[in-house]
Amino acid sequence: MLEQTAANRPTLEAVAARAGVSRATASRVVNGGAGVRQPLVDKVRAAVDELGYVPNHAARSLVTRRHGAVAVVIAEPEFRVFSDPFFAQQLRGISRELTSNDIQLVLLWVENESDHERIARYLAGGHVDGAIAFSLHGDGRLPALITGSKVPTVLGGRPGAEASPALPYVDCDNRGGAREAVRHLVSLGRRTIAHIAGPSDQTSALDRIAGYHDVLVDPDPELLREGHFTEESGARAMAELLDRRPDVDGVFVASDLMALGALRVLHERGRRVPRDVAVVGFDDMETVVRASDPALTTVRQDVEGLGRLSVKLLLKLLNRPAGHVPASVIMPTTLIRRASA
Amino acid sequence: MLEQTAANRPTLEAVAARAGVSRATASRVVNGGAGVRQPLVDKVRAAVDELGYVPNHAARSLVTRRHGAVAVVIAEPEFRVFSDPFFAQQLRGISRELTSNDIQLVLLWVENESDHERIARYLAGGHVDGAIAFSLHGDGRLPALITGSKVPTVLGGRPGAEASPALPYVDCDNRGGAREAVRHLVSLGRRTIAHIAGPSDQTSALDRIAGYHDVLVDPDPELLREGHFTEESGARAMAELLDRRPDVDGVFVASDLMALGALRVLHERGRRVPRDVAVVGFDDMETVVRASDPALTTVRQDVEGLGRLSVKLLLKLLNRPAGHVPASVIMPTTLIRRASA
Numbered sequence: 001m002l003e004q005t006a007a008n009r010p011t012l013e014a015v016a017a018r019a020g021v022s023r024a025t026a027s028r029v030v031n032g033g034a035g036v037r038q039p040l041v042d043k044v045r046a047a048v049d050e051l052g053y054v055p056n057h058a059a060r061s062l063v064t065r066r067h068g069a070v071a072v073v074i075a076e077p078e079f080r081v082f083s084d085p086f087f088a089q090q091l092r093g094i095s096r097e098l099t100s101n102d103i104q105l106v107l108l109w110v111e112n113e114s115d116h117e118r119i120a121r122y123l124a125g126g127h128v129d130g131a132i133a134f135s136l137h138g139d140g141r142l143p144a145l146i147t148g149s150k151v152p153t154v155l156g157g158r159p160g161a162e163a164s165p166a167l168p169y170v171d172c173d174n175r176g177g178a179r180e181a182v183r184h185l186v187s188l189g190r191r192t193i194a195h196i197a198g199p200s201d202q203t204s205a206l207d208r209i210a211g212y213h214d215v216l217v218d219p220d221p222e223l224l225r226e227g228h229f230t231e232e233s234g235a236r237a238m239a240e241l242l243d244r245r246p247d248v249d250g251v252f253v254a255s256d257l258m259a260l261g262a263l264r265v266l267h268e269r270g271r272r273v274p275r276d277v278a279v280v281g282f283d284d285m286e287t288v289v290r291a292s293d294p295a296l297t298t299v300r301q302d303v304e305g306l307g308r309l310s311v312k313l314l315l316k317l318l319n320r321p322a323g324h325v326p327a328s329v330i331m332p333t334t335l336i337r338r339a340s341a
Numbered sequence: 342m343l344e345q346t347a348a349n350r351p352t353l354e355a356v357a358a359r360a361g362v363s364r365a366t367a368s369r370v371v372n373g374g375a376g377v378r379q380p381l382v383d384k385v386r387a388a389v390d391e392l393g394y395v396p397n398h399a400a401r402s403l404v405t406r407r408h409g410a411v412a413v414v415i416a417e418p419e420f421r422v423f424s425d426p427f428f429a430q431q432l433r434g435i436s437r438e439l440t441s442n443d444i445q446l447v448l449l450w451v452e453n454e455s456d457h458e459r460i461a462r463y464l465a466g467g468h469v470d471g472a473i474a475f476s477l478h479g480d481g482r483l484p485a486l487i488t489g490s491k492v493p494t495v496l497g498g499r500p501g502a503e504a505s506p507a508l509p510y511v512d513c514d515n516r517g518g519a520r521e522a523v524r525h526l527v528s529l530g531r532r533t534i535a536h537i538a539g540p541s542d543q544t545s546a547l548d549r550i551a552g553y554h555d556v557l558v559d560p561d562p563e564l565l566r567e568g569h570f571t572e573e574s575g576a577r578a579m580a581e582l583l584d585r586r587p588d589v590d591g592v593f594v595a596s597d598l599m600a601l602g603a604l605r606v607l608h609e610r611g612r613r614v615p616r617d618v619a620v621v622g623f624d625d626m627e628t629v630v631r632a633s634d635p636a637l638t639t640v641r642q643d644v645e646g647l648g649r650l651s652v653k654l655l656l657k658l659l660n661r662p663a664g665h666v667p668a669s670v671i672m673p674t675t676l677i678r679r680a681s682a
Contacts, residue, residue, distance in 0.1 A: 068462065078429065085423075121445075
């Protein structure tokens, strides 16, 4: 492309004339091409290339969105993606926000480690304008591969140390929410407060553990059990807790789904909730909370809102000059008091 | 590209030499590029283009799989995709089969009519080698748009009349399975047998209705109610049935999820199953059947197997000479007798 000054820059009018379309059509194509027939889109894009048209700042965003598609990568296997309502809710927010911008969502998930390179190849292959990756695990190679693919990416959830610090992210205040949950159990007079945590290779789990430790200095390590954010792992952790510390009278569980499993085991073992053991969850997933008996006290995070926010952040990233990374966003959490604590 | 006879065709060796790589590497790239670093992939592909290399018949398949990605289009909104286990199970089969062929699955779903054109643009945009589309609705424009996108496509489910007959499909024997279900109710001595059908814009629903009519000639139209394959719509249809034909003593329900809703209403209205009303479902979805009380008699279809089969059929389609469409496949169904009928 020739060096150009502002004075001799080709205009959108020139592009329209070269392509043989109206200025409005040329503008729509430069703005993403929505509603324009493919042959016209091709003609306008060819004219843009031939003339070396550089859109002004306001229009530049559109050129960066040439594929009209964004990849959403969930670093979890299919059985988790389609059984944990957390993912559906996050995808609902992402899907709605992308659709309202006429951008196609393409979903990819990770069945096992051997998928990582193929996903990175797809991302690097020029099929999408950007990516949103969530539920990353610290021990995987995916964060590095995503960074290496050079596709503008926003993370759902604070990245671990191994991910590039240049990737912006959206997250909820995991640590603050956990603190509030544990403080609530303390305020109820509970003395032996356990924590059923998520997997220790995820920052959301680590941050909730940190919040637990912020309130309870030096608790018995037996009171901290690790699950995998599944109902079954919550049940298993609760059973272990009751075996090792039968005097437990409060449990902060790092997800509603795990709390459901914990409540089931407490019921089976004849412990009354909240009288014998008070239980606080995390997430406030409607479908899960509806199934809980008694109604679950939990830390609410706006999962759909986080999904929407991740898209907004990605669009900012795509529309900023190279090297300018928008600031990450942390959403607040709220304790929702119901019957279980 | 020059006209070439077999004698002067460039060989794979020539491609390797031009690209400066080993024959093995060139072969791997021509076979999809798995495990080869991107710079080498680019070099080999450039050499293929420069020399006009035409792979032999055995290798031709690989050239048609240049993106290493297949789109799966589910013509349902997100809330259905992530709440009905049918989709998770079909995706499990598709995902496993694609992964074992080192092909990336990219999932797209359809929130509303306005998404159709964007999806067609994505498919036509050269981002995927093929597509698998399922849960199509006859009244939508999607089948025509998919055909128009020229991307090799396999359908999950028999297409309606408006879709191109050239698209191969996989399906289960919906009509035969329905016949077996209704015959079973007849064999139990049931006289007033109703059918809760799926939406009449889907061939799977229509074929099951046809099977019902194969066995019961000219039943009271009040006995045929339409649902939407959701639990809630099954409950609503059952309530209507009991209001209009309180003498109903057998119901064939076109999906397990709808049967779950129907069982709930029968229980609420004090009807004993199977004594007062015998119920047969369709699908044999493990998670749904586990939640049913009494255990659900149902028509089993191998949904995961159908998913795998759709990938195999697509790979056949990609590897055949243009114009050769492989035959569609119908999988058999099996009646699984449990307590509800």
